[in-house]
Amino acid sequence: MVLNIVGVTGLSLKSFKDNWGSAYQTTNNAGIPDPNGEIYWHFNALVGLFFPAVTGIMAGSNRSSSLKDTQRSIPIGTLAATLTTTAMYFISVFLFGSVATREKLFTDRLLTATIAWPSSAIIYIGIILSTLGAALQSLTGAPRLLAAIANDDILPVLNYFKVVDGGEPHIATLFTAFLCIACVVIGNLDLISPTITMFYLLCYAGVNLSCFLLDLLDAPSWRPRWKFHHWSLSLLGASLCIVIMFLISWSFTVVSLALASLIYYYVSIKGKAGDWGDGFKSAYFQLALRSLRSLGASNVHPKNWYPIPLIFCRPWGKLPENVPCHPKLADFANCMKKKGRGMSIFVDILDGDYQECAEDAKTACKNLATYIEYKRCEGVAEIVVAPTMSDGFRGIVQTMGLGNLKPNIVVLRYPEIWRRENLTEIPSTFVGIINDCIVANKAVVIVKGLDEWPNEYQRQYGTIDLYWIVRDGGLMLLLSQLLLTKEMFESCKIQVFCIAEEDSDAEELKADVRKFLYDLRMQAEVFVISMKTWDHTGGNSGGGSNTQDDSVEAFTAAQKRIKNYLAEMKDRAEQEGKPLMADGKDVVVNEQQVEKFLYTTLKLNSTIMNYSRMAAVVLVSLPPPPVNHPSYFYMEYMDLLVENIPRLLIVRGYRKDVVTLFT
Template identity: 75%
Template structure:
C-alpha cells in the first residue's frame, strides 16, 4: 500500500523519527514503554503529515486489512520503540477525541501559502512533542517552526480533559525564521538548593541574629530556631508531596494550593503570599540601606539618631554609666530606600533572565561572608576589639544562657523607658523571616530538569542546612560576646569578621539586594499567574501572556514596596511578612493534609515521606505561631484572607480545579449517610430535611434525552431562583404512572429517601384529552405511596397560594378525621414558620358522635396538643351538626347540592357507558386493565359523605388561610373516575387546601 511506504521507520536502536529523504527534521526521541499511535492522512496537496498520539489504545481501533489512502490509520509501536508495520488499523472517529500530541512533517510544503487551516491545526500539535522533549522541529526549506507547550497528556486510555483554566489551554505560536535557543534546564543544585539558600540567608542573620541571642538568651534562641525550623521542615515535606504529584506551572504555592483546595482558597492565600513577597522586598531594601549607612555614616543627609543608654540591665545587674549608640536617620532610610527600590524595579523590568544570570554573583559573597564570620569567631578577640567581645568563653556562654528581655526604642536599642517590650513571642515574629524562602525552588519548576526530584531534595536540604547553621551560630554568638555587646552592637557580625567589617558589609548589601530582586521578580509573576487564571475580573489588568514580562504587576508591586520602605522600621515590617508567609505555609500543609486524608486515586506523589498527621501538625504549628506573634496581626491577616475568599466566591468565575474541601464534604456526607441508619426518617431531624423536585416526561428516553437535559437545567435554575433547598431530577417514562413508580422505588440514597410525596391536585382532569388518563394515574400514585409507606400531600389551589411578598391572615384549619401520625400538625407548624403564614392561628376540628363523647374528645385533643407544645384551638363537630350543615352555605361560590346532583348524573352516565361497553364486548366491567365492581349504593354513600364534609369545611373554614384535611383512600374496586368525583366534591368552594395522608410512623413526639 502507498500509505505503508510513507510511514516513518522507527527502530528499536535509534527511536528517532526521520524526515523524508529530501528534507531533514530535528530528531524526536520517544520514551520506552509507551504505546504510540501514528495517524497518517494523504491530503489533496503536495504535503503528507504523520501524527503521533501518546495513548495505550493502539491496536483497538479496528481489524487489520486494507486502509483507504485518505483515511487516518493507526500503527502500534512496541515497548522498545519498534513499529509493527505489518499491522495497519483504520482509525475510528474516537481517535479524534484523544489529545493529539504531535505531528511530524513527512514532506514539507514548497510554499507557506499552501498551509490552510486544516494543515495548521495539525502543524500545531507538532510543537507538543518538540516542547515536551526540549526539541525544535524545523524545515530547512521554509524555516518554519512552531512552539506550542504541552498542556495535557492522555495516558492509559484517559480521555482528554477540558482546560481547567485559560493557562491550561493550548497556546500556539507560528513564526517564520530560525528558532531561538531554548533555555537550558537546571538541576537540583542551581535550580532549587541555591535559590532557597539565597532567600533563606538574608538580612535577619547579619544584623538581627546576635541581637536575638542577646535578648532571648542561648536556651530560648535554640528553642526559637528549632521551633521555626520544624515549621518550615514540615511545610517542606508537604510541599514535596504536592509538588511530586503532578506537573507544576507558574504561581508556585498558589498553583499548588489552588489546585488542591479550590480557587477561592488558592487566590485568597496566593494574594496574601504576594503581599508577603512585596513587603519582604521592602525589608531587604531597608536592610541593605541600613547596613550601608552604618558602614558609611557620612553618606547620610540627615543627622544620626543618638541614643544614650543609662543603667543598662545586663545579666540581672545594673551597669552604671552611659552608652552612646548611633542609628541612621529615618529620613535617610526612606530616601535611600525609595531610590534603591526604583533602581531595582528598573532591573526587574529588564527581565528575569538578567536576574537569573547575576543570582550566583549575589550568592557567592553571602557564603564567603558567612565563612569569614566563622573564621572571625574562632580567632576573636583581635587587638583593638571591643571589651564586650570576649572570644569563645564558657563563662560568657553561661552568662548568656538565660533570657534578659528589656524595653527598647523603635530602632531596637535598649532603653529603660523604651516603648517596645520584647518577649519570646515578639522574637518569634522578628526571626521567622530568616527561615522563609523554601518556596524559591517551587517557583522555578518550569526551568528544572526533574521537578519531582529536585524540589524535595533541594528544598529540604536547604532547610536542614540553614537550620543547623542557625543552631551552631546561637552557641557561637552566645559564647563570643557579653549580653550588652550583643544588644548594643547592631553589626557585631561585621565587627568580628575576618579580615575586616568591609567583607560583611559587602556581603550584607549584596545578599539583601539579591533577595530584594528575587522578591520583586517573584511577586509580580505570582500576581500575573493569579490574573491569568481569569477567576477574578478585577485582576485582568495584571495579566501577562506566556513569554512576556508582567510589567503592570511589577509596577503595582513596586508601589507596595515603596510604601513599606517609607515606613522605614524594619522591626515593624517583619511581623507583617511573617503573618503572610505563615498563612501560605498553613495552606500548603492543609492542602497536603486533605489530600492525604482523602486518599483520592489521583493522589500518587513520588515523595513518600509524608503523612496527614505531619501535615496537620505543620498547619497547626503555623496557626499557633501566628497567634503567638500577635493575635491582632493574625486576626487582621485571617480577616483579609476571608474577605478575599468571600469576594472570589461572590464575584469570581468558576474554576474546575478540584476542591479539597468539597471532597472532604463529600466523604463526610457519605460516611454520615452510611451511619444514619433508620434515623434518616426520625422526627428529630434538623430543619426541613432534603427536598427532591421531580418532573416526569412522557416518552422514550433515547428520543427525549435532550429534552430531559433541557428540563433539568430549567428546573434547577428555577429552584435556585426561588431559593429552595433541594435538588432537581427529571424522569423519562412511557407513562406518568410508570415514572412515578420508578421514583417511589429508587429515588434517594441509602436510608436517605423521601418519606413525603407532595403533588398538585389535578383540577384540570375533566378536560377531554385528560379525562381517561389523570384519574387512573392519580389513583395509581396514591396506591403506590400507600404500598411504599410514604406520606402524601396533595395541594389544591396552588395558584392561589401566596408568593414571597404576600401575607395571609386568619387561621390554618385542620380537619382531623383519621390518625396520621401527627403529620397535619407538623405541616401546620411548618406553615407558621413561613413568612406568608406567620400571622395565622391554628384550629383543630374533630368529628365526634353525640353526647359526652364530644367533650371527652375535646379534652383529650387539648391534652395531646399541650404535651406536643403546640398552640391551637380545638373545635369538635358532631355528626348531627354535619347533617344540619349539608345545605347551602352563604359563602359558597357554588351550590353544594347542585354540585352533588351534577356529580351523581356524571357518575351514572359513566357507569352506564362502562356497562354497555362490557356487555357489547362480553366481558366483566374493566377499567385500565383491572376489574371493578360497581355498587351504586356505596358510590352514592361515599359521595354523600364527601358532601357533608365539604359543607362543614365551607361553613367553618371558608375564610381560612389554608385547610388541611385527611385524604380518603381510594375505595377498593371503585372506578377511578368515581374517586375523582369524590375528591372534587371534597374540595369544591375551598380555595386553598392540603389533602394529607400520613404513614405508619409518628412525625411529632411528646419528648424533646
C-alpha cells in the first residue's frame, strides 16, 4: 500500500534542480561546493528518475472491468510489476556505475545513448516508444475510469461520458485525448509536471486514507486479503504524500487541495449516493457511540441541557392526501433550537396490526422524512404501528431514544377541532397523552394556533408574554429566549407576568423575579398580577368590556355543557346500577370543585386577553388534569383557557432545572 510513496514526483530533472536541489549550487564560506548539498540533490534526482516505476500502481484498478479475477490479479500484478521495475532500476545503477566516471554520470543526461551499441538511435527510438507506450496505457485506463465514475452517478456533470456495460468509452477517450493535446500545446514540462504530480499524490493519499479509516474503525465490512496490512502503514503513506506535496510546491498543493475540496462539496450537494458505502459514515458512527457512552445515563447539568423535542405528528382529524403532518410543525420545531442546531424526533402512529401495516409504515416514514428534509429541520422520522393512538404513544414515550439522547419535551398540537367535528374520542386520548408524559417525566408543549404560526420570512413585532404560574424548571423562560434567537421574533420583547396569591407582597415578588432574571442574563419586563383584580361585573385590569363579555359567554357555555354531560353520566349510572363512569373508569365528581376550576380558568383567560391580546406569542403553564375527573371536563377547562387567544404555547416543565445561575 505504501510502495507508492517511493516515487512520488513527476518532475523533470530541471524541476528537481530548481525546487529541490538548490543545495547543489551552494558553497561554504571558502567558496568550496558543499558536499552535503550535492548528496541531497542526487538523492532527490534519483527519486524523480524512479518516478515511472510506480506511477502505474493504479493501472490494474483502472482496468479492473477487463480482469477476470480482480481481487487476485490486481495485488499480484501490481506488486510484481513494481518489484520487477525496482530491480531493473537497481541493476541499471550498478551497470551505469561500471561503464562511466562520476563526472560523466553527472553531466551526460543521455549517457545511455552515448554508450549504446551498435548505435545511439536505438535509445532515441526506445525513449519514443516508451513514451508512446506510457501514453497509450494512460489513454486506455483514464477514459475507462472516467466512464466508470460517470456510470456511478456521483457527478451529474459527467453524465455525457456514460457507457453501457461492455461498451467502449468513445466520448471519454476523445475528452482525455483533448486534455493530453492541450497539455502538449503548453510546451512547458516543468509547468505540467508539478500539476500531474499533485493529482497522483492526492490519489495515493486518498487510497491510503480510506484504508487507514476502515482499518482503524474496525468496520465489519473491511476484510483485506493482504494479511500483512496494518493501519499505520496506510497512515504513513497518506502523511508522506501530503508532506511531499508541500515540499514540492506549497502553492500547487494549496490549489490542488482547494480543487479537491470543491469537487467533494459538489458531490455532496449534487451527487447521488452510491451503493458502496462511505468510510466517513463509519467514523461518524464510532464517534456517536463514543459520545453516547461519555454522556452516560446520569442527569444532564442545566448548562449542558438541550431540548430534544418529540414532535407528535398525529393530527386531530384528517389531513390532505400525501401530507404527512401539519405543515407548520417543522417551523415550530426549528424555533426550539438555537441557530437550528439540535435534534428533533418526528413521530406518527399508524393504527392497525404491525404485520399488515409494515409496508404502509415504511412508506409513511419515507414521506415524513422527505417533509423534514424539505423544511430543513434537523430531525429523524419514526412511524409506529399500534392498535390505538394511546397504545402507540405509551410505547413511544417509554422507549424512544438512547441514554441522555432520549427526547425530553413532547410537542403536540392542541385539538381545536374536537368539538366542531364532534370527535368524542379526542378528550380521553388527549388527557391520556398528558398523563403519560407526567408519569414518564417528560416536559410538554402544546401549541394552539399552529395555523397562524409564522414562517422564517414573517417578521413579528410586539411582545412574547409569559404567564408564570408554577415552577417549571425555567422551561418557559428558556423557550422564550430560544424564540428570540429566530429572525422572525428577534424584534420582540419578553414580558413576564407572575400570578400571585391575593395576600402576597407584589413588590417583593417582583423584585425577586427581576433579580432572578438578571442573574440568568435574561432581559424581560416583570409584572405581578393578583387574580383578585378580575371582576366579571366591571372593567379593570386594563381590558375592555368586549373581552370580558366574550370570556363570560364562554364560561356560561362551558358550564352548561358540563352540567348536561354530568346529567347524562348520572342517568346512565342509575340505569345500569353502577357508579359514575367515564373513559372506561370510575370517576368522582365534586360539582363545587368543577365550578372552582371553571372560574379559575376563566379569570386566567380574561387576564391574558386583557394584557396580551396583541402579543406575538403567549406562554402559559399547563394545568395538570384533575384526578378522578372525566376527560371531557378537562377539555372544557382547556377550551376556556385558550378561548380567543390566537397563538398560545401551553407549557409544563418536568422535575429538572433547564436553566441555572451557575454558568
